[in-house]
Amino acid sequence: MRVLGVDPGLTRCGVGIIDAGAGRSVTIVDVAVVRTPSIDPPEQRLLRIAAEIDRWIDAVRPDAVAVERVFAQENLRTVMGTAQVAGLTMVAAARRGIPVGLHTPSEVKAAVTGYGRAQKAQVQEMVARILHLDSRPQPADAADALALAICHAWRPPGAATSSADRAAVGVGRARDLTPAQAAWARAEQAARRRG
Amino acid sequence: MRVLGVDPGLTRCGVGIIDAGAGRSVTIVDVAVVRTPSIDPPEQRLLRIAAEIDRWIDAVRPDAVAVERVFAQENLRTVMGTAQVAGLTMVAAARRGIPVGLHTPSEVKAAVTGYGRAQKAQVQEMVARILHLDSRPQPADAADALALAICHAWRPPGAATSSADRAAVGVGRARDLTPAQAAWARAEQAARRRG
Numbered sequence: 001m002r003v004l005g006v007d008p009g010l011t012r013c014g015v016g017i018i019d020a021g022a023g024r025s026v027t028i029v030d031v032a033v034v035r036t037p038s039i040d041p042p043e044q045r046l047l048r049i050a051a052e053i054d055r056w057i058d059a060v061r062p063d064a065v066a067v068e069r070v071f072a073q074e075n076l077r078t079v080m081g082t083a084q085v086a087g088l089t090m091v092a093a094a095r096r097g098i099p100v101g102l103h104t105p106s107e108v109k110a111a112v113t114g115y116g117r118a119q120k121a122q123v124q125e126m127v128a129r130i131l132h133l134d135s136r137p138q139p140a141d142a143a144d145a146l147a148l149a150i151c152h153a154w155r156p157p158g159a160a161t162s163s164a165d166r167a168a169v170g171v172g173r174a175r176d177l178t179p180a181q182a183a184w185a186r187a188e189q190a191a192r193r194r195g
Numbered sequence: 196m197r198v199l200g201v202d203p204g205l206t207r208c209g210v211g212i213i214d215a216g217a218g219r220s221v222t223i224v225d226v227a228v229v230r231t232p233s234i235d236p237p238e239q240r241l242l243r244i245a246a247e248i249d250r251w252i253d254a255v256r257p258d259a260v261a262v263e264r265v266f267a268q269e270n271l272r273t274v275m276g277t278a279q280v281a282g283l284t285m286v287a288a289a290r291r292g293i294p295v296g297l298h299t300p301s302e303v304k305a306a307v308t309g310y311g312r313a314q315k316a317q318v319q320e321m322v323a324r325i326l327h328l329d330s331r332p333q334p335a336d337a338a339d340a341l342a343l344a345i346c347h348a349w350r351p352p353g354a355a356t357s358s359a360d361r362a363a364v365g366v367g368r369a370r371d372l373t374p375a376q377a378a379w380a381r382a383e384q385a386a387r388r389r390g
Binding site for chain 2: 050073086087094
């Protein structure tokens with residue numbers, strides 16, 4: 001399974017792509033940081049980032065797109081741009097029928113370091129180890145994008161409530177499933193995981 | 196000048212289109228509210244709204260798109276979706292080379308009621324009077340979208356610092372203008388306003 005992770009941001013937007021194999025084996029496909037100058041009008045910055053995300057998705061054709069779940073309470077100064085880039089990424093994936101997974105920063109940190117409040121340097125270090133890189137991915141946005149992709153690939157079997165998982169089992173709304181449909185969905189997910 | 200105003204929202208997104216003529220004469224072209232069910236996955240809701248905004252822009256071909264400037268401090272529960280819809284609208288306009296204007300709720304209220312802290316009903320009432328409508332636009336999101344479009348059409352000559360105005364005078368960054376360029380830009384804006 002190929003996962004494209006996006007660490008959304010208006011000034012620096014991290015894009016990291018991994019391939020996940022059997023068990024917990026993951027390999028890096030590519031990583032990049034899209035930057036836009038803060039003096040540009042906001043709509044031009046958003047347009048530039050949207051174009052780059054479209055280009056990456058079409059180039060690497062991921063099976064899933066993982067995006068940081070943004071909360072209004074954090075970093076008031078930058079959160080609006082971050083939310084907008086996250087929204088553009090979600091639409092770019094949905095437009096192509098690619099499942100979207102939203103993961104909180106704590107979930108991502110816990111997935112790669114075992115600790116939900118890990119420091120940035122620790123995330124960078126663990127991403128480098130997991131992906132057998134010679135050095136820590138720089139800047140932190142690049143490492144965060146790869147960590148998001150890894151987190152999505154490693155998400156536990158029970159995490160079937162996210163919209164990405166609902167899409168992955170081919171149903172729109174998990175909460176609308178009959179017990180038989182839910183059992184079928186779980187079985188198909190398990191089969192995909194083994195396959 | 197035709198202006199398409201968008202009152203961004205995930206549950207209800209107002210879209211209002213007006214034609215502005217000489218002086219302060221404005222006429223309504225169309226108004227609509229795009230709704231998405233809250234049980235749908237967020238990326239599907241955003242995709243639906245993006246598609247509707249694309250459709251409206253291509254149908255009415257506005258000269259400018261006016262969007263509410265969203266602040267992180269307001270309505271924490273809904274602000275992320277609001278910011279994302281605003282971002283999608285900005286990109287839809289920028290992709291087509293249409294100037295974008297961002298206006299705060301206070302600016303919009305002041306433009307149509309003369310008072311920046313006016314109540315919703317007062318905005319609806321004034322939008323109905325300005326556009327010679329038989330009744331107040333319902334829901335409030337529809338009135339707010341029309342009010343945004345009116346606010347943009349009526350923005351004062353000195354308001355040449357928004358990205359929309361920078362785009363309207365054909366330059367990327369107003370702050371980079373030489374005094375001569377700035378004078379030319381002001382003259383061209385004035386000519387457009389008279390024309």
